[in-house]
Amino acid sequence: DTEVTQTPKHLVMGMTNKKSLKCEQHMGHRAMYWYKQKAKKPPELMFVYSYEKLSINESVPSRFSPECPNSSLLNLHLHALQPEDSALYLCASSQPSLAAYNEQFFGPGTRLTVL
């Protein structure tokens, strides 16, 4: 299984809602990532988990809260978002080793719209 899955595909939420994005992989990867991508821009790294521990937080606002319950799952909890947070949220996974070929496999993304 060489696939990263993300749910839901689309999400519309109000600024007072609480929602969660989910990501799952069964490739045995021990590094998982959240990216945010605005239209016509490259993905921006938000968080990196390595061996289920948060290793990188790219100064992301606290209204985004990541969680890695186990080595296959990665969640992104959303609360009190702003309309400018509307974007495509991508999950990726890779081996966490320092080998040159630490290829990241991306999921299809969740299209988030904040009203």
Add this chain to the structure above:
Amino acid sequence: KNQVEQSPQSLIILEGKNCTLQCNYTVSPFSNLRWYKQDTGRGPVSLTIMTFSENTKSNGRYTATLDADTKQSSLHITASQLSDSASYICVVSDSNYQLIWGAGTKLIIKP
């Protein structure tokens, strides 16, 4: 400052034709360079990854080249198909394995 620049920003070609996309980078130290294909609203899919010692790598109709001396890479697409319409993103990894992303080239294949 670590940067990755791609050209052209967009390109329209007829089905069956070849094309070449360019990537220049100023990332140092350099670990590897990747080309991703991204369909609109979908996640990026890796096409090739090259390290310092590799100067060409193919994946079907896609051939990437790397000149580590001039810090340039190209992605050549042969016999284009309608399904090749997508954004192609050049990504360079530094020694800390941080990914520096280019802005991408939007390729449109017309029948």
